[in-house]
Amino acid sequence: MNRPTHILATGTALPGDPIDNAALCEVIGAQPEWIDLFVGTRTRHFAVDLDTGRQTHSLTDMATDAARQAMSRADVTAADIGFLVLGTATPDHLMPTTANLVADALGLDRIPTFQLQSGCSGAIAAFDLGIRMLDDERQLGLVIGADVCAKHLRIDRDASTAMSPSELINFVLFGDGAGAAVLSHDDDGAQLTMRSLINRFAGLGRAPAQQIEWFGLADRHLDGPALDEDYKAIEQWVPSLSRDVLGDVVAAAGLAADDVEYLLPPQLSGRMTTRVVQQMAPAAGTREISVVADTGNNGNALPFLQIDALANEIRPGERAAVVTIESSKWIEGGMVLEGAS
Amino acid sequence: MNRPTHILATGTALPGDPIDNAALCEVIGAQPEWIDLFVGTRTRHFAVDLDTGRQTHSLTDMATDAARQAMSRADVTAADIGFLVLGTATPDHLMPTTANLVADALGLDRIPTFQLQSGCSGAIAAFDLGIRMLDDERQLGLVIGADVCAKHLRIDRDASTAMSPSELINFVLFGDGAGAAVLSHDDDGAQLTMRSLINRFAGLGRAPAQQIEWFGLADRHLDGPALDEDYKAIEQWVPSLSRDVLGDVVAAAGLAADDVEYLLPPQLSGRMTTRVVQQMAPAAGTREISVVADTGNNGNALPFLQIDALANEIRPGERAAVVTIESSKWIEGGMVLEGAS
Structure with a gap:
């Protein structure tokens, strides 16, 4: 950056x-x-x-x-x-x-x-x-x-x-x-400033844990399955990958774990997110911002909904870490955001 | 650039x-x-x-x-x-x-x-x-x-x-x-150097001329149409948009029309491409590199196939203009490439 x-x-x-x-x-x-x-x-x-x-x-x-x-x-x-x-x-x-x-x-x-x-x-x-x-x-x-x-x-x-x-x-x-x-690029009127970002494929040799199909003229009559999720693999891998990304994205911003006031964790479901956050072990006092229990898992929209909620709470100079894990083929995502002054 | x-x-x-x-x-x-x-x-x-x-x-x-x-x-x-x-x-x-x-x-x-x-x-x-x-x-x-x-x-x-x-x-x-x-970024061993690129949405207020659907669990049994192309709109707009892009992308490279030795035009079909090139009116002596008559229209692959053919012909310092038009919602694309020395 x-x-x-x-x-x-x-x-x-x-x-x-x-x-x-x-x-x-x-x-x-x-x-x-x-x-x-x-x-x-x-x-x-x-x-x-x-x-x-x-x-x-x-x-x-x-x-x-x-x-x-x-x-x-x-x-x-x-x-x-x-x-x-x-x-x-x-x-x-x-x-x-x-x-x-x-x-x-x-x-x-x-x-x-x-x-x-x-x-x-x-x-x-x-x-x-x-x-x-x-x-x-x-x-x-x-x-x-x-x-x-x-x-x-x-x-x-x-x-x-x-x-x-x-x-x-x-x-x-x-x-x-x-x-x-x-x-x-101009900070005039900014709400948040991006301090670091991680966006990396981590699926080498690891089977997809989510498959969503589309059908065309030639195969729509075959009644094949449309969605398949490997919840065991998700439960096994999402917490540890999330912990890795949190550490890496905070370090990439030049910060230590307790420099971050807010955590915006992966959103699968209310219960699942609670378990993931426990295993991510954020610094004591870190405030979690999750929305999935109220919005359902709406995929690409979720981090925007979390950041929208964050923008109402964060004060100038406070930091937030966003962590996402895409289990389809294991993409790790993370950002550190800072409240603009 | x-x-x-x-x-x-x-x-x-x-x-x-x-x-x-x-x-x-x-x-x-x-x-x-x-x-x-x-x-x-x-x-x-x-x-x-x-x-x-x-x-x-x-x-x-x-x-x-x-x-x-x-x-x-x-x-x-x-x-x-x-x-x-x-x-x-x-x-x-x-x-x-x-x-x-x-x-x-x-x-x-x-x-x-x-x-x-x-x-x-x-x-x-x-x-x-x-x-x-x-x-x-x-x-x-x-x-x-x-x-x-x-x-x-x-x-x-x-x-x-x-x-x-x-x-x-x-x-x-x-x-x-x-x-x-x-x-x-390193020119060591390069075949081609990119001199300019245009990638812009030009579909404001213009109806889509290509629609391709996908079906899911909920609508695949409805037997709705999958593909719809408005060939009249394509015939009406692709030539003039192509001519505009050719002019703009050559100018963006700081060149004049007769500085370009090769034209890689939009590829819809053999006949259609011939008509488009006529209306693009490239400088006399410009050599056309088209592949669609032999490969069929394979969409996102086509410009790569044309550039692959270009790489076998172009000499150091010669220039080629690539022009693409996406009629789905009217995207204009263009590049000027130069043979590396």
């Missing part, structure tokens, strides 16, 4: 009202107490009407709303934006990209746009790319993270068929949403 | 033998003469066995092969590679990304990896990102472009159902393949 990058403002968009476990269980036929005990996610937002199965918000809608809020809070207009980066695992289409549909909706023109195919570390990858895109010509840019599980969420399924355990757990874990941030 | 970026070597991978129009027409029930006359694509490669419908090569396979060839030609090993960027419209899965599966196959470790969701301008976007990623810490990197239409290629369809015109034209136009390049 030769020249510091600043976050001028963040924005978020969560579709519709929060869906609590009682309402969700009416659809999926599970017990709310079971979700509370084992998963620990209380509510989530879906871009689908659970009564009708109709999609209410596209990824484009949510990403545009989050970006608009961030731009409004940063007091910048479309003409100020020099580039756009969107990270998502679940684009509206293969082509055109959601990034370009969002650019059109925001009134952006003649700028580079990038859409990263990414999962739980996508926000960090988007920040990494955003930092690289800032230069004398492009002094402000938008980074966005968003996901929507509507295409994989079977609401109108035959009620006589029991839901498989893996499909059921996905309903419970996941949610939809978007977050955005306006980046700048 | 504060510090010039060099291409040390390129690599390509085309699956199986070329499929000529006679062989293709046995599958799709069209006339070879019609393809020759109106489309002008003679052969293409498919990652699918046309007799059995079985997929023979994944996107990961092809991208890995192309990257291996580029690394071998550049005489670099996995430990030298500081980052990986892959552009594609057709990943093997939503998660894990093909970029990370390729990183694993190549033996890369602890480096940033990016997968861009992109179409015909994806190669330029990947170069743009690659240029930004090179720094003192990461002095070499891989950029890859690849596409595979296997998931959308219905071979085992009911022969009694006539193929729709749009599905038929897609069979004729598209192909599968991959290309790669090793980038460096």
